[in-house]
Amino acid sequence: DIQMIQSPSSLSASVGDRVSITCRASQGISNYLAWFQQKPGKAPKSLIYAASRLQSGVPSRFSGSGSGTDFTLTISSLQPEDFATYYCQQYSSYPRTFGPGTKVDIE
Amino acid sequence: EVQLVQSGAEVKKPGESLKISCKVSGYSFTDYWIAWVRQTPGKGLEWMGIIYPGDSDTRYSPSFLGQVTISADRSISTAYLQWSSLRASDTAMYYCARHLGAYDSSAFEGYWGQGTLVTVSS
Numbered sequence: 001d002i003q004m005i006q007s008p009s010s011l012s013a014s015v016g017d018r019v020s021i022t023c024r025a026s027q028g029i030s031n032y033l034a035w036f037q038q039k040p041g042k043a044p045k046s047l048i049y050a051a052s053r054l055q056s057g058v059p060s061r062f063s064g065s066g067s068g069t070d071f072t073l074t075i076s077s078l079q080p081e082d083f084a085t086y087y088c089q090q091y092s093s094y095p096r097t098f099g100p101g102t103k104v105d106i107e
Numbered sequence: 108e109v110q111l112v113q114s115g116a117e118v119k120k121p122g123e124s125l126k127i128s129c130k131v132s133g134y135s136f137t138d139y140w141i142a143w144v145r146q147t148p149g150k151g152l153e154w155m156g157i158i159y160p161g162d163s164d165t166r167y168s169p170s171f172l173g174q175v176t177i178s179a180d181r182s183i184s185t186a187y188l189q190w191s192s193l194r195a196s197d198t199a200m201y202y203c204a205r206h207l208g209a210y211d212s213s214a215f216e217g218y219w220g221q222g223t224l225v226t227v228s229s
Contacts, residue, residue, distance in 0.1 A: 001169070034215045043202055043219040044152070050212045087152055091215040095168035096142070098152040 002026050002090050006099035012107040017078045021102045023071045023088035032092035035064055035073045038101075039084045047086075048073065078104075109133040111141075111203050111220035118226045119193050126189035127223045129203030136184035137161035140206040142216055143177060143188045147199045158186060193227045200224050 003026035013019050023033065031051035036044040046055045048064035051071055061076045075082055083106055088099040114128040129141065142157040156167040160179040167177070179186045186203055200222045207217025 032211070032215075034217075043222050044216075045219070046207065046215070046217045049207060049215055049217065053212075055207075055217065089152075089154075089215060094157075094166050095170070096154040096157075096215070098154065100151050 001095055002029065002093060002097050004088055004090055004097050004099035006086075006088060006102050008102060009100065010103040010105065012105055013078050014107045015078055015080055017107075019075045019078050019082075019104060021073045021086055021088075021104075023066075023073070023099050025069045025071075025090055025092075028068045029090045029092035031067050032090060033064070033066065033071050034089045034091060035062075036087045036089065037082075037084045038087065044087060075104075109205065109218045111205060111218060113201075113203060113220040113223045116224040116226070118228070120229055121193060121195055121227055123193050123227075124189070124191050125193055125225065126187050127201060127225065129186040129188075129220050131184050131186070131205065134205075136179075137181055139209065140214070141179070141186045142204050142206075143175075143186075144202045144204055144216065145171075145199045146202065146222075155188070160186065193225075195227050195229075197225060198227045 005024045033051045035048040038044040052064045063074050065072050085101045085103045087101050110132045112130050137160045140159050143155040145153045155171040156177045158165045158177045176189045202222045203220040204216035205218040207213040
């Protein structure tokens, strides 16, 4: 199985901050990388796929980059509704695997 | 609108069997893969397996192979996840999720059900 590592595991930030979360795969996955946002009591919501493509309806303050083994999710200006946990997922091969998550909370 | 609506919460005893469901609407059920994902506080999100309702092709994570069965009923556009003998360690939230699209670049869990909480306790 491909292992996914995220960093940091948690971060505190303020509204308006620029926030970046990194995800590293244990082997190359080309650009088969998705990012999800999950709020307490809710199902995960997809934000970005193919490493950098924004899912329909997702605000443009979210962006993704990377290829191979190293990827980044960036929120350009953190909004109150962005406080949540973020997960990366590789879909290069089966079984699909998720990172352990990064919790973004209010500083 | 694509919708995946899961069956309600379940409370079961160890050793009992269970089948939870995921009814879809808003698209052709047979055209997209549907996966099942487990979430526990301790282990985060775990991808369990996936089925293509068009031909019932099914793939399992090695971690879940033999532990659960994934199936689909095309006549009622519903996917299932079942256990023959539950354990306390199966206590978790379970999500069904559909691939966003039919191409490799969109072959990930783009649409999610609301989740089914399964509690296994004596």
